[in-house]
Structures are given as C-alpha cells and as structure tokens.
Amino acid sequence: MHDIVIEARKAAIAPGMSVRRILPFRLRRMVGPFIFMDHAGPVDLQPELVHNMDVLPHPHIGLSTVSYLFGGQVTHRDSLGVEQVIRPGEVNWMTAGSGIAHSERFEDPATLAGGELEMIQTWVALPEKDEESVPAFTNYKPEQLPVFTDTGVWMRLIAGNAYGLQSNVHTHSPMFYLHVVLEPGARFGLPREHAERGIYVAKGSIEIAGSTYTVGQMLVFNKGASPVIRAKEHTTLMLLGGEPLGERYIWWNFVSSRKDRIEQAKADWKEGRILLPPSDNLEYVPLPEDKSKPAGGPAPQALS
Structure with missing residues (x-):
C-alpha cells in the first residue's frame, strides 16, 4: 500500500543537540516539494549547557525553511534584520531564494531544563522560476x-x-x-x-x-x-x-536544480558574499571542507 517506510536516523547538528533526521533519505530524497525534515527533542538539558545547542549563522539558497514547535521557544535572526521568537503553534517561513543566512538560538534555559523544547524543521524546495527569488521571512500566529x-x-x-x-x-x-x-x-x-x-x-x-x-x-x-x-x-x-518539482541537488544547506549554482553558493559563503544577520554576526558556521559533489555531499547540518 505504501511506497516506502523511512526510519529516522540520528544526526548531530550542534555540539549539544542531536535530532531525528527523516529527509533526505537515500531511497527517497523528496516527498512532493519537501526535501528535508528533522525532529528535535524533547530536549532536557542543564542550563550551563544551553549555549552548546545554538545553531550559528549559516546560509541557504533555493528553498524555504519551515520551523514548527510543539514546545519551548527559539530565537531566529537572519540577514534581513529579522529577529523573531517562535513559540508552539506558530510557523516561521523563511524563503532563502537567491541567498540568506540565519541563526537559531535557544535563549530560554527554563524550557530546555524542563524538557519542553520539541520542534519540527522542514525545507521546501522552490520551483525553478523561484529559486533566485528575493529572500523573505514571515511569522504566522496560530x-x-x-x-x-x-x-x-x-x-x-x-x-x-x-x-x-x-x-x-x-x-x-x-x-x-x-x-x-x-x-x-x-x-x-x-x-x-x-x-x-x-x-x-x-x-x-x-x-x-x-x-x-x-x-x-x-x-x-x-x-x-x-x-x-x-x-x-x-x-x-x-x-x-x-506535487513533485523534479530533480534537486542538495549539498550542506544549499538546494538547487543546478549543480553549478550550488558551487557558486559555496564560493559566495566562503568569500563572505552572503551577509550575516546584523544582530548575530560575530560567529558563523564555516563551509565544510568536503570535495563531494552536490547530491552526494555532506548531510545538511543546520537545524533549518
């Protein structure tokens, strides 16, 4: 009856945080336009370890990131100057388009220590005509x-x-x-x-x-x-x-219908051409040193 059953795999996205990774999967890379899915938490962490969980500024192209929480709260900051705390039942929808960088910080130790933080992160690939669209961000309330x-x-x-x-x-x-x-x-x-x-x-x-x-x-x-x-x-x-969008390549946090576009994004991040969030620009995730080609490169490491 079903086409496939995907078993979530454990993936480390930060020194203090592991997630269940569902997509991409080697036998089924996408479901409709969805090309990435992580399930994080419930997280129960001592307050002194909270900073280890922060996902530092990192880049995206060619996709929309979608953040949805069951519990806790997370602070989003991005290149557009947006600073948004997301809470349960809300949706953070960030369209990377031609390129954006963002961070996710866990700035409420009480929710982590209490085991409240639990969230789902997905990436939605963009149609070819929208892959180079202007970056945008919207928070939707329940x-x-x-x-x-x-x-x-x-x-x-x-x-x-x-x-x-x-x-x-x-x-x-x-x-x-x-x-x-x-x-x-x-x-x-x-x-x-x-x-x-x-x-x-x-x-x-x-x-x-x-x-x-x-x-x-x-x-x-x-x-x-x-x-x-x-x-x-x-x-x-x-x-x-x-509806399926056709073949997409994925390397680290980049998604595109073209391999050469991912190579350009790698160079743009390495050379500082993708701006950091103005209120979170003192540290960032460096480009992984990996010679793999798109679609066979390192697994996505960002939370969203």
Whole structure:
C-alpha cells in the first residue's frame, strides 16, 4: 500500500543537540516539494549547557525553511534584520531564494531544563522560476492557521490545502503540511488531491492495514492509495506532501536544480558574499571542507 517506510536516523547538528533526521533519505530524497525534515527533542538539558545547542549563522539558497514547535521557544535572526521568537503553534517561513543566512538560538534555559523544547524543521524546495527569488521571512500566529476538529481528531493546516481547508501561508508550489493529533482508536485518512503524501509519526503509534508504525517512522504514499490510519494510543502526526518539482541537488544547506549554482553558493559563503544577520554576526558556521559533489555531499547540518 505504501511506497516506502523511512526510519529516522540520528544526526548531530550542534555540539549539544542531536535530532531525528527523516529527509533526505537515500531511497527517497523528496516527498512532493519537501526535501528535508528533522525532529528535535524533547530536549532536557542543564542550563550551563544551553549555549552548546545554538545553531550559528549559516546560509541557504533555493528553498524555504519551515520551523514548527510543539514546545519551548527559539530565537531566529537572519540577514534581513529579522529577529523573531517562535513559540508552539506558530510557523516561521523563511524563503532563502537567491541567498540568506540565519541563526537559531535557544535563549530560554527554563524550557530546555524542563524538557519542553520539541520542534519540527522542514525545507521546501522552490520551483525553478523561484529559486533566485528575493529572500523573505514571515511569522504566522496560530490563529492565522485553519484548525479542524472531529470525534477524536484535531488538526492544524500549517501550509497549502487539504480536506477542503486552505492556509494563508504563502507557498510557491502545490503542497500540504498538517499537524494532526488523534485520540486512541480514532481513524483518519490522507488527503487525496496531492500526488505524493507522507505520514510522520512524531508521538504515539498508528495501525494501517494490520501493521503498526511508531515514533520516528515516515510512510510515503503515491497518488491513488487511500490508507485508513487508526491511532493505537494518543498520537501526533505530521502529514506533508504535494506535487513533485523534479530533480534537486542538495549539498550542506544549499538546494538547487543546478549543480553549478550550488558551487557558486559555496564560493559566495566562503568569500563572505552572503551577509550575516546584523544582530548575530560575530560567529558563523564555516563551509565544510568536503570535495563531494552536490547530491552526494555532506548531510545538511543546520537545524533549518
């Protein structure tokens, strides 16, 4: 019924922080326009170690980063001069386009020490016509995002369209992205209007066609499949997908439809042509010393 099951892998993104990495996966690099997905936390860290978790300024091209929190808070700063604290239920949508740098700082030790911080980070690849668009950033509040409830089901549409709902979050290609909470025994189905669809189990467990899937697994379905999802316990899912964009190359934090564009981005970062955030410009992540080609290079290291 499903195309593939992806098992999350452990990835270190900073000295004090490891995440579950779901995308990219060697057998399935993208689901619709989504080319990257990390699940961080819950984090329980002593206050004196908080600074180790900070993700220093780093660059992006050719994509939009999407930050979504279950708990805690994170401070975002970028080349545009934006400084934004993101809290649970909000969406930070940053379109890198032709090039941007940003940092993510964990400046509330109480949420880390209390094990509250938990977040999902995704990257959405841009259509070729938008890969060199002007960088932009928007924070969306929970009340700006559609919510639907039914017996045993709660869901928030983060972006795109699904189940007759439409999000006001600005996107560049047909897609959907949902936060779904199911009570034990609740049944749920995937939106049918999209070509590629994925279910990520963030908490709890589900049953589909007699098989059980648990935390850290993503199931990917192509168009036509109509699985019935049954929650075996209180469960949180992230559903995502959309229309495929075609081949994309990924190297470190750069995404592009052209290999030569990634080589240019590497040179731009190394030579300082991508500006640092004006309020966070005293340190940054250097370009990895790696001779690998795009699509086979070092795994993405940034949180978003």
